Amino acid sequence: MSVDTLQYLLGMAGTVAFAVTGVLAVTPRGIDFFGACVLGLITAIGGGTIRDLILGVPVFWAADLNYIWVALGASFVAFLTERLLTRREIHRTMLYLDALGVSMFAIQAAQKVMWLDFGMPIAPILLGVLTAIGGGLLRDVLAGQPTLLKRRELYAIPVTCGCILYVTLLTWFPAYAVLTGVVCSLLILCLRSSAIYWDLHVPLW
Amino acid sequence: MSVDTLQYLLGMAGTVAFAVTGVLAVTPRGIDFFGACVLGLITAIGGGTIRDLILGVPVFWAADLNYIWVALGASFVAFLTERLLTRREIHRTMLYLDALGVSMFAIQAAQKVMWLDFGMPIAPILLGVLTAIGGGLLRDVLAGQPTLLKRRELYAIPVTCGCILYVTLLTWFPAYAVLTGVVCSLLILCLRSSAIYWDLHVPLW
């Protein structure tokens, strides 16, 4: 299996995790089936869509509708099996899968922005973070919930650290693109998993 | 009167209805004149604007400013005559006109996406629904109200059914574009009107 195939499959796993956590974040509050699927889909593809609009390139899902089908299917299943999924262990598993999705999407986005040579060196970091958290922000705004920016969860900061490291390393060692991407994805995954495991939050100043 | 002219006039009627229902949805809550006009305008043109950004084509109102003038004028009149318009019968009339607008805009949007051959077959459905409900979502978010996705109104589901049928029929019978559009618009209009008439809601699972 090539690096590209693996990356694609991990991206799909991240899409599933985003859609499922999106549905789980809103279902207990009396949302209907249609709303759950829309919010699951928006969580999964919202961040990347805003990134592509800002970059001025065609939205990523126009060329590969699998993102849409997978997100809709995962939202559908998540809505139907919601009671099962909120069981503590399964919910935890989804959080870790969501962390995997975040780590993949952020680095992929930073990579895409660097390839386009768009607003170096700060734009790849900003748009990496935006891709990772944008879908969740949209979902929370549409569902009338406090957004991530108000929750002091240790979520965006690991992503930001990973993207900063990625851009720094790739500027210095452009020959090791794949290795750098893997290392920075793993860094985000580790930091975010630690935050989930020990229930870490950002301290108030 | 040609089909195009009729469609254009119906589109303008829909714009008026969107702007007026947008203003009516926010005026009782101490909003001022300026805010009412902005929210009426956003309700009327917001969905189509987001659709065009995602499609990567110029926004529809840049080429035909009548949409802006009509939406602003309707918002203005709606704000001034608000007491008159909330009278039960007139309010009901506006809801039916809004249903007409939704049915027109959703099918027109699906048609536009299909012409551009963008993300077939799922994108025309998604963007048809987005065009129909996007303006209302933006308005509710900006006005700090619960959005459609939380209200369990039978609003987005008729639109989705109509768009799915439209894409299906047009894929099988590409020769009957006009007829298909009329039939699917009427389907959305009937379903939505039934929901208004009998006050139908989406059941909670």
Add this chain to the structure above:
Amino acid sequence: MSVDTLQYLLGMAGTVAFAVTGVLAVTPRGIDFFGACVLGLITAIGGGTIRDLILGVPVFWAADLNYIWVALGASFVAFLTERLLTRREIHRTMLYLDALGVSMFAIQAAQKVMWLDFGMPIAPILLGVLTAIGGGLLRDVLAGQPTLLKRRELYAIPVTCGCILYVTLLTWFPAYAVLTGVVCSLLILCLRSSAIYWDLHVPLW
């Protein structure tokens, strides 16, 4: 110092003011360091970004990253020195600087739209207002606060008046572009400063 340099420096001063008032608007409500910087940045560049997406041109900060650095730096300093800045006199100073930013950005945006000959004559006014207030709207939505449209502050109306006057004057006297811009910016600044000084609000009808 040329007109362009002066305009650029005033634009940067406006960016600082937008970022700082953005941070000040959200810090008392238990937001963390990361959230404050993101919301300061969004307040500073959000309106112009939406304008450029609608215009279909590259976002303004892609070509000049100073906007990002200045906004992030100002947000950072504002978060750290928040107790100092909310002291009444300093807070007032920031409000006047914000008024300067609004007056600069609105007219610059209207100018940009007119140069592109986009949707004359109404689009320059709409996008001028959007550029001035869009960042603040995004911030309030993401921070879960009532937006400007609900607060009846005399904020958007001075901007609208200035933009309408600018487009009108420039259509009649195209030779006096710089003078017209200065006059209309000053008009917005005066109206908005009066509103801050006398604490004026939009009356309820």
